[in-house]
Amino acid sequence: MFSVVIPGQPCLPNLAQVEATKFAITFPLVPFTEVVVFFRPDAATPLPPDAAAAVYIQFPEPNPAPGSAPPFHLLGALRNDRQSAIFKIPANIPAMQNVNAMMGAEVVLGISVEPEQVIGPQLNALEAEQGTSMVLVRQQKEITTKVLAQRIIGNAFNFLASFASSDPNNRGLEVVSLKSFRDWWTKFERKVDMDPTFLEREDPSAQG
Known part of the structure; x- marks a missing residue:
């Protein structure tokens, strides 16, 4: 139903369906700043009405605490009227700041089909956070x-x-x-x- 492209790497054509509305794929950690996610062409009507495919990513932790799992970061969402997107990877991810030391560790990209009313507020908060980051970058450039x-x-x-x-x-x-x-x-x-x-x-x- 979904495919993923990491720039400079082979296309990852099939995300495994782990639950009725959840999909995931793993790949080795490499340096990258964005990821492309899209509906496969054979997915005729990918999503139910008023639903979105929320895209999450999980990076390995440089110093994981025993018994704890790394958090998933929300990147954005796909919809029936937006069937592909390029998502930016947050710059503050510890693993991305230590790629050479962690090269080859496993990254998980997950997709969860959720009602718009559930994922909508989270996407709005993400967009507001990204907008604030852009303002800070512009101010830094002005200085x-x-x-x-x-x-x-x-x-x-x-x-x-x-x-x-x-x-x-x-x-x-x-x-x-x-x-x-x-x-x-x-x-x-x-x-x-x-x-x-x-x-x-x-x-x-x-x-x-």
């Missing part, structure tokens, strides 16, 4: 851009300060020639060409 802009300005200031001279017509005012600015810009461009990420590491007080 990074601001820091980079400050470092570019600081780089220019530190370089040009040594070329500043007093303006005879305005006491206390220091000026910099346009040639000095062009020299800084040429040097700055060359440095960016050689190492595009240098500003991400640079001490803001360092000269260009």
Whole structure:
């Protein structure tokens, strides 16, 4: 009824039916950030009306407690009008942060056919959580851009300060020639060409 694709791996064409409304498949842990789940073409009318196929995934624990089973994480759902989807794997899964140490351990992907009224609130909460994560990522990028802009300005200031001279017509005012600015810009461009990420590491007080 369902098939699964892990990017870079062979298609997993058949999920085993473990209960009347539950399906599951296991596969070895490999590095991946998303998974594709879809109805098989031979599933003519896959779901009852007002039902959804909730997709869950279970990763092995790096340090499992005796007698405890790893939790299942809700990824999303398929419906009769949405028969395939690409689901993102949560970034905070411990196993995905230690893939090399746990390579080959078993991952379980499960699908549970549930009434919309049951799974709907959980899906709404998941979407809200994912939306909040995207806002945090955007804010982080804005902060990074601001820091980079400050470092570019600081780089220019530190370089040009040594070329500043007093303006005879305005006491206390220091000026910099346009040639000095062009020299800084040429040097700055060359440095960016050689190492595009240098500003991400640079001490803001360092000269260009």
